[in-house]
Amino acid sequence: MNSYFFMFQVSTAMNNKPLSIIVGSNNPVKINAAKSAISTVFPNVEISCQGMHAPSLVADQPMSEEETRAGVINRVNYCQQHSQADFYVAIEGGVDDFEYGSATFAYVVIATNEQQSIGRSANLPLPNVVYQALQQGEELGDVMDRLFNTENIKQKGGAMALLTADHVSRESVYTQALILALAPFINSTLFDK
Numbered sequence: 001m002n003s004y005f006f007m008f009q010v011s012t013a014m015n016n017k018p019l020s021i022i023v024g025s026n027n028p029v030k031i032n033a034a035k036s037a038i039s040t041v042f043p044n045v046e047i048s049c050q051g052m053h054a055p056s057l058v059a060d061q062p063m064s065e066e067e068t069r070a071g072v073i074n075r076v077n078y079c080q081q082h083s084q085a086d087f088y089v090a091i092e093g094g095v096d097d098f099e100y101g102s103a104t105f106a107y108v109v110i111a112t113n114e115q116q117s118i119g120r121s122a123n124l125p126l127p128n129v130v131y132q133a134l135q136q137g138e139e140l141g142d143v144m145d146r147l148f149n150t151e152n153i154k155q156k157g158g159a160m161a162l163l164t165a166d167h168v169s170r171e172s173v174y175t176q177a178l179i180l181a182l183a184p185f186i187n188s189t190l191f192d193k
Helices: 003-015 028-041 065-082 128-135 140-148 158-163 170-181
Strands: 019-023 047-051 087-098 101-111 116-120
Touching: 019 028, 028 047, 028 087, 028 170, 065 087, 065 101, 065 116, 087 128, 087 170, 101 128, 101 170, 116 170, 128 140, 140 158, 158 170
Parallel strands: 019 047, 019 087
Antiparallel strands: 087 101, 101 116
């Protein structure tokens, strides 16, 4: 464990204060993923994780990697400007049409006041009928609710759970992407070289 993480754990333990996380969304899936990822990396530290409305300043359904990445950066910047925390987290789901077919994915950002790391989840292939509906202006969660007769799936398992028969969920995919994005914090001495 590098000195950054060691000092962070010692500092929070000595001050008997929880590690504070602000997530740029009130969606419980995103808040739970952030808390789960940071709890995995800081297993012995109490964590306070809260969501807040943070505008993405992009379409409700981002339709490209670039738009999705811009949205997640806008969210984390808003959190940093409007709150105080040890970590700021933002997650933005999007879709794109790649040469091998359309897919959904998420960009994630984890930041402190000194450092920022951007990550991305794996792709989930989308059926053509879903992508066509998205091109008509619908949001992925609404399309999935209609096709699978669910309600508010985006605050539950998401398209990830529906299309994989619950082998993964939106939260599990976001958690993995966030843990990967923590690598520069975990190994800051290597990333600073």
